[in-house]
Amino acid sequence: MTVRDALNSALDEEMSADPKVFLMGEEVGEYQGAYKISKGLLEKYGPERVLDTPITEAGFTGIGVGAAYYGLRPIVEFMTFNFSMQAIDHIINSAAKSNYMSAGQISVPIVFRGPNGAAAGVGAQHSQCYAAWYATCPGLKVLCPYSSEDARGLLKAAIRDPDPVVFLENELLYGESFPVSAESLDSSFCLPIGKAKIEREGKDVTITAFSKMVGYALKAAEILAKEGISAEVINLRSIRPLDRSTINASVRKTNRLITVEEGFPQHGVGAEICTSVIEESFGYLDAPVERIAGADVPMPYAANLERMAVPQVEDIVRAAKRACYRSVPLAAAA
Amino acid sequence: MGLPSMIKQSSCLSSLTHPQKPPFPARNAQNFRDPDANFRMTATLFSARRFKSVKAEKQLCPLDNVDHNQVLDLPGGKVVLTPEMRFISESPVERAQCYRVLDNDGQLIMCSNFKKVSEEIAVKMYTDMVTLQTMDAVFYEAQRQGRISFYATTIGEEAINIASAAALTTDDLVFPQYREPGVLLWRGFTLQEFANQCFGNKADYGKGRQMPIHYGSSKLNYFTVSATIATQLPHAVGAAYSLKMDRRNACVITYFGDGGSSEGDFHAALNFSAVMEVPVIFFCRNNGWAISTPTSDQFRSDGVVGRGRGYGVRSIRVDGNDALAIYSAVHAAREMAISECRPILIEALTYRVGHHSTSDDSTKYRPVDEIEWWRSARDPVARFRKWIESNGWWCSEAESELRNNVREQLLHAIQVAEKVEKPPLAELFMDVYDVPPSNLCEQEKLLGETVRRNPQYYPSDVSL
Numbered sequence: 001m002t003v004r005d006a007l008n009s010a011l012d013e014e015m016s017a018d019p020k021v022f023l024m025g026e027e028v029g030e031y032q033g034a035y036k037i038s039k040g041l042l043e044k045y046g047p048e049r050v051l052d053t054p055i056t057e058a059g060f061t062g063i064g065v066g067a068a069y070y071g072l073r074p075i076v077e078f079m080t081f082n083f084s085m086q087a088i089d090h091i092i093n094s095a096a097k098s099n100y101m102s103a104g105q106i107s108v109p110i111v112f113r114g115p116n117g118a119a120a121g122v123g124a125q126h127s128q129c130y131a132a133w134y135a136t137c138p139g140l141k142v143l144c145p146y147s148s149e150d151a152r153g154l155l156k157a158a159i160r161d162p163d164p165v166v167f168l169e170n171e172l173l174y175g176e177s178f179p180v181s182a183e184s185l186d187s188s189f190c191l192p193i194g195k196a197k198i199e200r201e202g203k204d205v206t207i208t209a210f211s212k213m214v215g216y217a218l219k220a221a222e223i224l225a226k227e228g229i230s231a232e233v234i235n236l237r238s239i240r241p242l243d244r245s246t247i248n249a250s251v252r253k254t255n256r257l258i259t260v261e262e263g264f265p266q267h268g269v270g271a272e273i274c275t276s277v278i279e280e281s282f283g284y285l286d287a288p289v290e291r292i293a294g295a296d297v298p299m300p301y302a303a304n305l306e307r308m309a310v311p312q313v314e315d316i317v318r319a320a321k322r323a324c325y326r327s328v329p330l331a332a333a334a
Numbered sequence: 335m336g337l338p339s340m341i342k343q344s345s346c347l348s349s350l351t352h353p354q355k356p357p358f359p360a361r362n363a364q365n366f367r368d369p370d371a372n373f374r375m376t377a378t379l380f381s382a383r384r385f386k387s388v389k390a391e392k393q394l395c396p397l398d399n400v401d402h403n404q405v406l407d408l409p410g411g412k413v414v415l416t417p418e419m420r421f422i423s424e425s426p427v428e429r430a431q432c433y434r435v436l437d438n439d440g441q442l443i444m445c446s447n448f449k450k451v452s453e454e455i456a457v458k459m460y461t462d463m464v465t466l467q468t469m470d471a472v473f474y475e476a477q478r479q480g481r482i483s484f485y486a487t488t489i490g491e492e493a494i495n496i497a498s499a500a501a502l503t504t505d506d507l508v509f510p511q512y513r514e515p516g517v518l519l520w521r522g523f524t525l526q527e528f529a530n531q532c533f534g535n536k537a538d539y540g541k542g543r544q545m546p547i548h549y550g551s552s553k554l555n556y557f558t559v560s561a562t563i564a565t566q567l568p569h570a571v572g573a574a575y576s577l578k579m580d581r582r583n584a585c586v587i588t589y590f591g592d593g594g595s596s597e598g599d600f601h602a603a604l605n606f607s608a609v610m611e612v613p614v615i616f617f618c619r620n621n622g623w624a625i626s627t628p629t630s631d632q633f634r635s636d637g638v639v640g641r642g643r644g645y646g647v648r649s650i651r652v653d654g655n656d657a658l659a660i661y662s663a664v665h666a667a668r669e670m671a672i673s674e675c676r677p678i679l680i681e682a683l684t685y686r687v688g689h690h691s692t693s694d695d696s697t698k699y700r701p702v703d704e705i706e707w708w709r710s711a712r713d714p715v716a717r718f719r720k721w722i723e724s725n726g727w728w729c730s731e732a733e734s735e736l737r738n739n740v741r742e743q744l745l746h747a748i749q750v751a752e753k754v755e756k757p758p759l760a761e762l763f764m765d766v767y768d769v770p771p772s773n774l775c776e777q778e779k780l781l782g783e784t785v786r787r788n789p790q791y792y793p794s795d796v797s798l
Binding site: 105 | 509543569574767
């Protein structure tokens with residue numbers, strides 16, 4: 001099952017289960033979504049529940065928030081999360097804070113979803129990871145699926161959740177196929193928010209990743225295995241709440257940590273994970289924590305430079321080797 | 335879930351000019367080379383035909399009987415062609431008129447068309463206006479005494495507050511700005527409840543989370559005040575969409591100021607409301623000032639009401655100091671919003687007699703005489719009093735009794751609110767999410783233990 005079909009089936013099932021759920025955004029109806037995630041939904045649920053909107057991100061986001069204030073459960077699609085910047089006031093100041101400011105009188109059951117992170121060859125304004133941005137804000141939940149099972153289970157959980165959820169997909173994963181269990185195809189299937197998944201067990205080094213980078217981390221783990229290094233790969237799934245206990249338990253076992261993300265390094269998800277491990281498991285660390293992140297620059301368009309600006313499998317492999325003393329640490333080489 | 339059956343397809347607005355026959359003669363090519371012949375911008379041209387292409391197809395009059403060679407048939411509807419190059423004027427020839435029922439002396443204007451008000455409702459409207467005025471005076475003074483951190487008065491806008499609320503039902507949802515506490519008052523929010531919020535005590539429905547005057551009551555369908563300017567406008571449209579989906583016999587009203595109309599959210603909300611056809615009333619309190627920015631620095635053309643047509647939203651301008659005009663306009667707006675499932679824009683012209691807030695001294699940027707003139711000669715409360723007195727519904731004895739009573743109740747409410755405990759420490763961590771996540775539970779536990787162990791380092795007014 002492709003990630004696209006997983007997302008589409010999750011939307012379909014949740015819309016079918018709850019008449020309060022509706023989808024709105026640019027091109028989600030007639031065009032069936034810029035990436036065809038909403039395929040067939042307009043036909044099935046009609047224009048009152050699959051709304052093509054005017055091109056005003058701040059407009060349909062604010063309207064979604066208002067609809068969630070009063071009884072509906074909107075799913076707002078951004079054509080890419082870069083465009084959510086035009087609506088971030090409603091996500092932060094309205095959606096994330098209203099339950100607290102109203103002391104529980106106004107809950108905001110809404111999902112903001114769409115492709116996030118680097119796509120391919122689309123430059124700075126279409127290629128940025130917003131996981132760290134949204135994850136810094138209390139009141140929001142931030143989910144990043146990797147596989148088809150993640151996509152189905154987490155999106156269904158997001159739609160059913162009473163709190164606002166930022167759901168960060170990845171365009172390059174939409175077409176990828178993953179094997180799925182019979183259990184995850186059941187319409188009642190749902191994954192817990194705030195729980196990471198150990199994608200591959202290991203004992204020498206922990207690699208945390210989310211979204212597309214989970215695939216890179218798994219490839220790196222395969223290469224490392226051939227060289228006798230057993231890497232444990234954690235698929236974070238949820239950036240907020242962050243599953244600190246799974247991460248720390250893994251580091252206490254492997255004594256080494258590499259964090260991987262496509263986003264910028266400063267104040268990134270890796271920085272938060274590193275802090276959590278320093279605070280809770282400092283005495284267990286046998287090597288400096290390394291953060292693999294996107295380059296600290298807006299995304300360039302030229303393919304050669306673009307490749308250099310995002311983490312590659314080899315970067316993860318090299319970092320893991322340094323952590324396991326199989327090569328010279330960066331600090332010593334400098 | 336289908337569209338509510340009550341929704342009518344909007345019909346052609348009678349105010350739109352509809353040319354049965356193109357009013358322009360055929361031009362020969364020669365004229366095009368003569369710029370003067372084709373580039374005359376005169377007022378008469380604009381007044382004759384100003385509306386051509388901007389309306390959505392279904393709102394425009396059909397052009398069936400126009401020769402198809404003189405019509406441009408677009409996905410958005412048919413547009414009549416013209417060989418004349420005419421720019422649409424940047425402002426209308428005549429400013430939109432302002433609807434008024436009571437004159438400055440509180441007497442009914444001859445032939446005025448308004449919604450009748452019973453004695454009971456009229457007296458409640460008046461007593462609520464006086465209560466609001468008194469509440470402002472007492473709370474403002476409490477802020478000046480340092481008992482609360484902040485306050486903003488509604489002086490000069492009492493009629494807007496109370497009369498608009500009176501024309502609605504409690505089923506109608508309110509998305510306020512921050513100068514409409516009178517709507518809550520009308521709906522039954524008590525003076526004690528107002529005081530509890532301003533003092534942020536544990537009886538406040540917001541648990542002391544918001545600064546003073548950011549009231550909210552889910553029971554009274556009054557959404558917690560949003561301090562970010564104009565964000566309540568798209569929220570109102572979204573909530574109106576929810577009402578439409580549920581086929582409720584209710585509408586949404588949202589309030590904002592002249593300054594708020596400059597926000598992008600104003601554009602988004604009006605455009606979406608028209609496209610989504612939702613029952614919402616946009617109520618603009620054009621009080622002339624956004625803190626120190628006058629409307630002349632805020633926008634051009636004819637104020638806020640003129641924007642309605644640009645978005646395909648029916649609109650009216652009313653005298654914001656005339657309670658009867660506001661009551662009638664909002665009543666009619668509600669009827670249209672619900673029965674036709676459409677947005678309505680109301681621009682109430684008034685004057686912010688008070689300072690923007692307790693953080694402002696407006697005499698620094700506007701003449702004191704101007705403020706005083708509006709306070710005395712244009713007071714909406716005094717004007718309405720004259721009308722109910724002329725009906726024999728009110729007298730000076732009732733007046734002094736009311737004012738004394740309300741003042742006493744308010745002073746009592748403040749004393750009580752001040753004595754009620756502030757929210758306990760646990761409330762710091764509640765309601766961030768529906769269910770507190772583990773990290774917040776841990777923080778709460780840790781902080782509680784720390785405070786218990788080291789009480790000397792923490793303020794004594796935080797109960798554990």
